[in-house]
Amino acid sequence: MTIMLNRHFLVWLSSEGWDSVMNQVHPGNVTLIEEWCTKDWPAIARRHEVGIAEDQICVGIAGPPRDDGTRPRVPLAIPRDAVSRTTAPISLDRVISVLPTRWHDGITTLLQEAANLNITLRVYGSASWQFITGQPYVRNNSDIDILCYPRTQEELKRIVDLLDHTADQLPLDGEVVFPSMEAVAWKEWQAARHSNDGRRVLVKGCHKAYLAKMDTLLHTFETTQ
Incomplete structure (x- = not known):
């Protein structure tokens, strides 16, 4: 297996x-x-x-x-x-029913816009544990930890922009996962995109975490086609 x-x-x-x-x-x-x-x-x-x-x-x-x-x-x-x-991690649309109702409208809009991009949003952390167990994990100060798996550089840009925009309405956090299956916090990626200093980002892999240049990660879209 x-x-x-x-x-x-x-x-x-x-x-x-x-x-x-x-x-x-x-x-x-x-x-x-x-x-x-x-x-x-x-x-x-x-x-x-x-x-x-x-x-x-x-x-x-x-x-x-x-x-x-x-x-x-x-x-x-x-x-x-x-x-x-x-x-795979649970999709966001499946867990909405166990999340606070004050988030439902924002999540519904987020899901619709992600569907327009043909991207599935997944979750981990408290939202995932609450869905799995039915026990109260989500608190007033909880984040919605999002996972997304863009397939191209353009999808990466669009989904991070969407999450960044939606974070004004929802307490979003989480990671984008590259074709290499290594992940970067989407907020860190967005901040690095708008910097001019060739900033490195923290990459979280299955065996280690390390700093890498953004171009190195973007290249993984080409090498996995």
Whole structure:
């Protein structure tokens, strides 16, 4: 089975997989992990950590916020053969029903304009966890963490412009993912576009994060055609 390793992808563990990670879990998070296993909720793929064998996949689980605002985060490393299936991050149109109603009009307009560009917007973070579990992750100060996968330089420009414009109405954050499957925060990309100093941007890959020139990332659209 081919395993999707891209960050933010949803990863379902087999029952044997859940058994294999229990010795990695802090005692305070055992109940959380047991609930995840019982309800067959997915973990989220994250960057491969230094020191983790290549035959393992790094994933994570985040519990709902506690009363003090902190959120339990449980990093795990699982064998590849412990993965039962993977899917792409959830699309924004699917999660709108679990988000605050004050955002609905803005999200509907955003989705329509993204559809006009033939681009699917996806989510991660609190909106995704709330949709998956039905538990209250989204708070008054939460962002809507958007993922988009432009296929050309022109699509990249248009979708970042759209997100930048819509951020006046919605608390948008998130990343654009290049054909190389490396990501850059769309706000950082937009700021760099309007600078004149040849600025580098922080690139988040499956195995590392590093600084790169914008032209290097734009070139990936040509090399993956």
